[in-house]
Amino acid sequence: MSINRRPCSPQLTITAVYAKTLREMASQPPKKKQRKRNSGRGDTGQLERFDSLPWTSSLPETDDDPFSALAGLNDFEGGVLSLEEIDESEYGLELPKAIQKGGKKQEKPTKRKRKESDVDEVIGKEDKADEAGKEDKDGENGKEVKKNKKKKKKKKKKAKKPKEYMDNEEETVTVVETNGNNDVEEDQVDDSEYHAWYELRLHALLMKSISRLKFKEPTPIQKACIPAAAHQGKDVIGAAETGSGKTLAFGLPILQRLLEERDKFERQVEEKGEADEQVVSRGLLRALVITPTRELALQVTDHLKQVAIGTDIKVVPIVGGMSTEKQERLLKARPEIVVGTPGRLWELMSGGEIHLVELHSLSFFVLDEADRMIDNGHFHELQSIIDMLPMIREGHPEDTQNCVTSSSFQRKKRQTFVFSATIALSSDFRKKLKRGSMKTKIDGELNSMEALSERAGMRPNAAIIDLTNASIMANNLEESFIECQEEDKDACLYYILSVHGQGRTIVFCTSIAALRHISSLMRILNVNVWTLHAQMQQRARLKAIDRFRGNDNGILVATDVAARGLDIPGVRTVVHYQLPHSAEVYVHRSGRTARASADGCSIALISPKEASKFSSLCKSFSKESFRQFPIEASYMPEVSKRLSLARQIDRVLRKESQDKADKSWFQRNAESIELIVDENDSEEERVNSIRKKKASSANLKKLQQELNSLLSRPLQPKTFSSRYLAGAGISPLLQQQFEELARQKLGDTGNPGDNKKKMVVIGQDCVEPLQALRSSGQEVTMDPKGAAEKRRNLDTLRRKRKEEKRRLHDQKRKQRKKLKAGGD
Numbered sequence: 001m002s003i004n005r006r007p008c009s010p011q012l013t014i015t016a017v018y019a020k021t022l023r024e025m026a027s028q029p030p031k032k033k034q035r036k037r038n039s040g041r042g043d044t045g046q047l048e049r050f051d052s053l054p055w056t057s058s059l060p061e062t063d064d065d066p067f068s069a070l071a072g073l074n075d076f077e078g079g080v081l082s083l084e085e086i087d088e089s090e091y092g093l094e095l096p097k098a099i100q101k102g103g104k105k106q107e108k109p110t111k112r113k114r115k116e117s118d119v120d121e122v123i124g125k126e127d128k129a130d131e132a133g134k135e136d137k138d139g140e141n142g143k144e145v146k147k148n149k150k151k152k153k154k155k156k157k158k159a160k161k162p163k164e165y166m167d168n169e170e171e172t173v174t175v176v177e178t179n180g181n182n183d184v185e186e187d188q189v190d191d192s193e194y195h196a197w198y199e200l201r202l203h204a205l206l207m208k209s210i211s212r213l214k215f216k217e218p219t220p221i222q223k224a225c226i227p228a229a230a231h232q233g234k235d236v237i238g239a240a241e242t243g244s245g246k247t248l249a250f251g252l253p254i255l256q257r258l259l260e261e262r263d264k265f266e267r268q269v270e271e272k273g274e275a276d277e278q279v280v281s282r283g284l285l286r287a288l289v290i291t292p293t294r295e296l297a298l299q300v301t302d303h304l305k306q307v308a309i310g311t312d313i314k315v316v317p318i319v320g321g322m323s324t325e326k327q328e329r330l331l332k333a334r335p336e337i338v339v340g341t342p343g344r345l346w347e348l349m350s351g352g353e354i355h356l357v358e359l360h361s362l363s364f365f366v367l368d369e370a371d372r373m374i375d376n377g378h379f380h381e382l383q384s385i386i387d388m389l390p391m392i393r394e395g396h397p398e399d400t401q402n403c404v405t406s407s408s409f410q411r412k413k414r415q416t417f418v419f420s421a422t423i424a425l426s427s428d429f430r431k432k433l434k435r436g437s438m439k440t441k442i443d444g445e446l447n448s449m450e451a452l453s454e455r456a457g458m459r460p461n462a463a464i465i466d467l468t469n470a471s472i473m474a475n476n477l478e479e480s481f482i483e484c485q486e487e488d489k490d491a492c493l494y495y496i497l498s499v500h501g502q503g504r505t506i507v508f509c510t511s512i513a514a515l516r517h518i519s520s521l522m523r524i525l526n527v528n529v530w531t532l533h534a535q536m537q538q539r540a541r542l543k544a545i546d547r548f549r550g551n552d553n554g555i556l557v558a559t560d561v562a563a564r565g566l567d568i569p570g571v572r573t574v575v576h577y578q579l580p581h582s583a584e585v586y587v588h589r590s591g592r593t594a595r596a597s598a599d600g601c602s603i604a605l606i607s608p609k610e611a612s613k614f615s616s617l618c619k620s621f622s623k624e625s626f627r628q629f630p631i632e633a634s635y636m637p638e639v640s641k642r643l644s645l646a647r648q649i650d651r652v653l654r655k656e657s658q659d660k661a662d663k664s665w666f667q668r669n670a671e672s673i674e675l676i677v678d679e680n681d682s683e684e685e686r687v688n689s690i691r692k693k694k695a696s697s698a699n700l701k702k703l704q705q706e707l708n709s710l711l712s713r714p715l716q717p718k719t720f721s722s723r724y725l726a727g728a729g730i731s732p733l734l735q736q737q738f739e740e741l742a743r744q745k746l747g748d749t750g751n752p753g754d755n756k757k758k759m760v761v762i763g764q765d766c767v768e769p770l771q772a773l774r775s776s777g778q779e780v781t782m783d784p785k786g787a788a789e790k791r792r793n794l795d796t797l798r799r800k801r802k803e804e805k806r807r808l809h810d811q812k813r814k815q816r817k818k819l820k821a822g823g824d
C-alpha cells in the first residue's frame with residue numbers, strides 16, 4: 001500500500017494510523033481462535049435501560065467560574081500556530097467525480113476487475129439471495145424473483161454453510177486497496193479470520209473493506225444493529241459505550257443498501273437492457289447524517305469513506321467554518337451520503353441547495369450523538385431540517401403521493417437511526433413509540449428524545465438496542481479522582497503532565513477562560529499543549545487535532561467541543577480539570593480514552609465546591625467508590641515553586657498583552673472615525689511610563705531566568721539525590737536527548753505510520769497515569785451526605801473567619817479614631 005505523508009492533513013494522518021495498525025496486525029501471527037473483545041459484556045440480555053441522568057446538560061461559562069475574568073487574553077490559541085490557509089481538500093473535501101445520470105455503462109472487465117468480480121460472485125451470492133428474498137416479501141419485482149429462483153436456492157444453501165465456503169479452494173479473498181488516487185493494489189487476507197462477519201451477510205465490497213481495516217469481528221453494537229437495520233429495514237435507536245464502533249453500526253447498513261440497489265440495477269441492465277424505475281437511484285441524496293460538532297462530522301465522513309473504498313459511493317462533509325462555495329461545489333457532484341452539522345446544512349438547505357432539498361429520495365436519516373442535539377435548544381437548525389423531511393406515516397401513502405423527485409422504492413423506506421452512548425431513554429420511551437402516542441408533540445419543541453425521534457419520522461416498530469451497562473462507562477476505563485483546593489488544581493495538573501506525561505492526554509475544561517489559563521501556564525512551564533474550543537477558527541481547530549494526533553505524548557486542552565465522538569487512537573489519559581455540568585458529558589469526555597478494546601484512565605480534579613456534584617455523579621453511575629489518584633507529596637514543594645514563578649510571569653504577560661490590546665483598540669476606533677489622537681502626556685508622564693515598562697521587562701527577565709534554571713533540572717521529589725542518577729531516574733531533558741539519539745541511531749522518523757524498530761527511553765518521569773493508578777491508587781468510598789456536610793462545615797468556617805477579620809478591622813479603626821480624637 002502506498003501512502004502519501006503530509007503531516008498537516010488529518011485525512012492522511014488517519015490513513016497513516018490505519019496503515020500502522022494494518023502493519024502491526026499483519027506482523028502478528030494468525031490467531032486460531034478470536035479473542036473476545038470486551039469480555040465483561042455479553043451480546044444479549046443486556047438491554048438495560050439507561051435511567052435519565054440527574055444533571056442538566058449545558059455548557060455555559062458559569063458566573064462562579066474562577067477563570068471568567070481571564071477570558072480572551074491568550075495569544076497562543078490552538079497551540080503555537082501560524083494560521084496559514086489550509087486547503088479544504090486536505091480534509092477529505094476533494095471533489096468526487098460526477099457520475100452520469102442513469103449509471104455507468106458497464107466496462108469490459110480488465111484482468112484485475114475480473115478477479116474482483118469473481119470474489120463478488122462468491123461472497124455476494126448470499127447478499128443477492130437476501131435482496132431477492134426481501135423484495136419477494138415486499139411483493140415487489142415478482143418476475144425477478146421467479147427468474148432467479150433456481151439460482152437463489154443454490155445461493156441460500158451456500159449462505160447457510162459459510163464453513164463449506166471457508167474450507168473450499170477459495171479460502172483467500174483478494175483485497176483491493178486504493179490510496180485515494182484510484183491506484184488499486186492487491187493483498188491476500190486469510191478469510192477464515194473474518195468468520196464472525198459472515199453472519200451479518202454484508203456486501204462483498206464491504207467485506208473487503210472490513211478485512212482491509214483488519215476489523216476481525218463486529219463489535220456487539222454492530223452485531224445487534226446490522227441485522228435489524230440492513231436486513232429487516234428497521235429504524236434503530238442505538239446506545240452503546242463510547243468507542244464501541246457505533247459509526248459503522250449505522251454506516252454499514254447504509255452502504256449495504258446502496259450497494260444492493262446498485263447490484264440490482266446492474267443485473268437488470270444486463271438482463272433487460274434497462275432498469276426498473278424503482279432501482280434507479282444514482283445522483284440522489286440517500287443518507288443524511290447529522291452530528292453535533294464539525295470535527296465529528298469530518299471524522300464520520302472519513303470513517304465511512306474508508307469503508308466505501310472500492311465502491312463508487314460518495315461521502316461528503318458539510319460543516320461550518322469552511323468555504324460555503326467549496327461545499328456547494330462538492331454537492332454538485334451529487335454525493336449519496338452527506339454528513340454535516342446542523343448549522344451549515346440548514347444554511348445551504350434554506351438557501352435552496354438543490355441536492356440537499358431533494359429530500360424525498362432520502363433513505364436514511366441519522367442523528368449521531370442524538371442526545372446532544374436537544375441540549376438547551378441549541379439546535380433550531382436541526383428542527384428546521386427535520387421539518388423539511390417528508391412525513392412518512394405508516395399506512396398513510398398520501399404523505400408521499402405528490403412527490404415527484406424520487407421513486408416509490410425510495411419513498412417507501414426511509415429509515416431513521418438515532419445513536420449515542422448516553423441516550424437518556426425515559427422509562428416509557430419504547431411504549432410511547434409503540435403506541436404512536438407522541439404525535440401530539442410534533443408541533444412542539446424538540447426538547448426530548450421522544451419528540452426528536454418522532455418528528456424525524458421514527459416508526460413505532462423501531463429496534464431499541466441499548467448495550468450500555470449500569471455504569472455506562474467503557475469497560476476498560478479506570479476512573480479516578482484527586483481531591484484538592486481550587487487553587488491547587490494547576491499544581492496537580494502540572495504534576496500529572498510532568499511526572500506521568502506518557503501517552504496522549506486530553507485535559508477538559510468547562511470554560512474557555514479556564515482553558516486559556518491552564519494552557520498559558522503550562523506553556524510557560526515548557527509543557528507543550530494544544531488547545532481546542534468553539535471560538536477558535538475552524539482551520540486552527542483541525543490543525544490542533546492533527547498535531548495532537550501526530551504526537552505520541554501530545555497534550556490537548558479542550559472544552560466540551562471535543563467531548564463527543566472524537567476518535568484519536570492512543571489517548572491514554574483524560575483529565576477533568578473542571579467537572580462538566582452533566583453526567584452525560586462526563587461519560588463522553590472520559591470516553592475519549594479506553595476506546596475499541598484499548599484501556600485508559602480518567603482523573604477528575606475535585607475542589608471542595610465540586611464535591612457534592614462529584615458525589616451525585618457517582619450516584620448516577622451507581623458507583624459507590626472511586627479510586628484516588630496517587631500523588632507523591634514529596635514532589636509538591638518543587639511543583640509549587642515552579643508554579644509560583646509561572647503565575648507571576650503569566651500575570652506580567654497578560655498585563656502587557658492587555659495594554660497592547662487596549663491601545664490598539666483605542667487607535668483603531670480613533671482611526672475609524674478619523675480622529676487625530678493628541679499625545680498630550682507630559683514629559684514626566686512619558687518618562688515614568690518608559691521607566692515602568694523597563695522595570696516590568698527587567699522583572700519578567702529575572703522571573704524567566706529563575707524559572708528556566710528550575711526547569712533545566714528534572715522535577716524530582718524532595719528526597720531525590722541528583723548525585724545518583726541511575727537509581728532514581730532521568731530528567732525530562734536527558735530523556736529528550738536520549739530519544740533524539742535513539743531516533744538518529746535507528747533512523748526513526750517519528751512518523752506514526754513508520755514501522756521501524758523503536759527505542760523507548762523510560763525514566764522515572766515516564767510512568768503512565770494508568771500504571772501509577774493500578775500500582776498505588778486507593779479505593780475511596782464516596783459518601784454524598786458526608787461530602788455535603790464537609791462542604792457546609794468548610795463554608796461555615798470560612799464565614800466565621802471573615803466575620804472575625806471584619807470585627808477586628810472595625811475594632812482597630814475605632815481605636816485609631818479614638819486616639820486621633822484624644823490627640824486633638
Ligand SMILES: Nc1ncnc2c1ncn2[C@@H]1O[C@H](COP(=O)(O)OP(=O)(O)OP(=O)(O)O)[C@@H](O)[C@H]1O
Binds near residue numbers: 218246248564
Ligand atoms: N469491528 C471493529 N473492530 C475493531 N475496531 C473497530 C470496529 N468497528 C469500529 N472500530 C474502531 O473503533 C473505534 C471507535 O469507533 P467509533 O468512533 O465508531 O465509536 P463510537 O461508539 O461511535 O464512539 P463514541 O461514542 O465515542 O462516539 C474507531 O477507531 C473504529 O475504527
